[in-house]
Ligand code: GLN
């Protein structure tokens with residue numbers, strides 16, 4: 001660490017996918033054998049060098065190296081440590097790129113490593129598989145090669161790795177083995193890595209320990225001091241990075257650790273700063289994460305400067321400035337968005353623009369004259385606060401004058417159930433599907449032609465109607481009881497609604513890596529939400545006109561729309577969610593008025609909105625559950641509200657799921673062999689349930705007997721009067737032949753199950 005008294009700037013990591021998703025396209029070409037390994041390697045190097053150059057141009061004090069990964073940084077770390085699952089039989093020291101991708105994607109003999117969400121982000125990492133036998137004898141040298149490459153480019157390097165405790169926490173241990181027992185072996189490898197970094201002249205290593213933001217078991221908390229004791233003093237100094245929530249309760253622990261400094265997320269948890277400045281030792285770095293690494297808004301630079309003015313004085317040269325977390329969770333470059341208007345653009349900053357913000361903050365703190373930039377920033381922040389594009393008085397007024405009981409159905413479930421039975425006369429064990437039918441290349445081609453102006457709106461509508469008619473005809477022929485229109489007209493379940501709601505904007509290239517080569521492009525929810533006109537009624541009524549069976553209307557729920565968008569940072573998420581809920585409520589009421597008697601409001605992202613700390617779950621569940629009820633409660637007793645949630649374990653939130661009071665909930669249960677359903681049984685979940693009886697993630701057609709067995713298991717838990725039969729999730733990723741075969745088996749299994757009751 002240098003001793004000059006100037007604040008420094010750095011980032012925790014940069015998105016690797018490329019502004020034009022270069023890495024994605026290169027990876028996919030490599031997997032299809034269309035480019036050589038050398039060509040792929042070149043793309044990776046070009047991206048890394050470009051991103052380092054940007055960091056250096058923004059006058060950051062180091063470039064971050066180690067944030068790049070061919071597929072996932074946690075898998076890279078496992079490959080670096082040498083702890084690969086035995087079952088693949090790979091030698092970690094000689095791991096080829098193709099073998100690395102086999103770990104990530106599976107091969108003919110072995111399924112891939114499991115994938116799961118990285119904390120509360122939409123990024124998915126590969127879960128290292130560890131056992132008591134695991135070894136950490138070292139593996140690939142990619143990390144060191146990247147460091148050498150950055151050094152040859154003339155950069156000062158800060159190396160970046162997941163911290164040892166976070167790495168272990170994220171791994172899964174076979175047979176309930178205590179992962180902490182592996183810590184000594186892991187630390188021996190980290191020590192060797194640090195010694196090697198030190199020999200290469202790398203003075204600084206950032207170790208990410210975001211698990212400190214969780215409610216960590218005491219045993220894990222206690223492991224921090226000895227761990228960092230062991231890693232300290234090896235030549236390369238350590239910056240311990242925390243993010244995604246407050247680590248205030250560990251302030252003393254962190255102050256006492258023998259590390260050069262600690263990074264705090266002051267965007268998610270600004271209040272924690274005081275607890276740190278009060279006790280922070282002299283000569284220890286505090287890296288303040290003041291720029292939002294997970295959202296797309298330009299920072300209010302003057303506000304940031306005001307908030308850190310005092311600590312800046314106290315810390316002097318030990319103040320570092322940074323984004324809150326790795327910029328992995330931001331899109332890359334706003335400059336590419338040629339179709340956003342200038343006003344909206346002036347409110348935004350993507351990863352590259354965040355580097356520039358960092359540079360301004362650093363200059364301001366260090367006394368350079370950036371008055372012009374700060375004035376311009378103040379101007380655009382004020383313009384955003386006052387903009388009539390954002391603030392719609394009608395929305396505020398509606399929220400202030402909600403009718404009594406706006407979040408409650410008119411009658412309790414039992415009464416509604418009777419009314420609905422009288423209306424629909426469904427057989428025992430009614431059959432349905434989750435909403436989407438195969439999105440064929442024909443459908444996608446029609447949509448692309450429409451978007452490029454090659455197909456008129458009228459012809460596009462005709463093409464989609466033909467697809468809907470096909471889906472209805474196939475469902476009728478199969479004999480399904482409750483039909484869906486198939487969602488042919490939808491590109492994406494959030495984008496489709498965002499495009500029609502006021503308050504949303506869409507980008508061309510604001511992609512964020514979700515996993516591997518997959519990216520998502522969330523809409524930008526920038527203003528008060530309202531629904532100018534009906535969004536789905538025409539499609540649903542057209543579909544209903546083709547059949548005598550009930551047609552389910554199909555909507556995306558408020559929590560899922562919120563969760564899968566970049567949302568505004570100028571009001572609480574709960575309020576934004578309630579605005580969306582009212583817009584969906586309008587659509588629900590319009591569907592009802594148009595004669596659609598069953599309406600499904602999908603909430604697949606309900607669970608992923610849960611805060612990292614359990615102590616904060618109750619408040620989230622209260623507002624998220626209420627938002628769902630607001631969207632669903634404007635209808636009469638004989639209108640049946642469905643909801644669908646996937647990938648969900650509900651054991652710990654069943655009372656809140658029940659409180660959402662959907663008449664029917666469909667969930668994914670086939671892959672857990674109906675295990676996930678057991679909790680519903682012991683909790684005595686009161687309303688109707690459709691546990692998925694076959695897995696839709698694979699083209700394999702489950703047999704009648706397999707489904708019959710799952711139905712029988714479900715009947716042990718849920719009385720027949722409240723059980724529905726359906727697949728696990730939507731069928732959009734499947735082809736028609738396997739879809740029809742599987743649904744046919746599902747109906748045969750249902751017939752047999754009904755006969756046996
Ligand atoms: N209705 C949607 C579909 O079937 C639900 C998708 C989801 O839950 N992710 O595609």
Ligand code: ZN
Pocket residue numbers: 434604644645646647668728729730
């Ligand atoms: Zn689903």
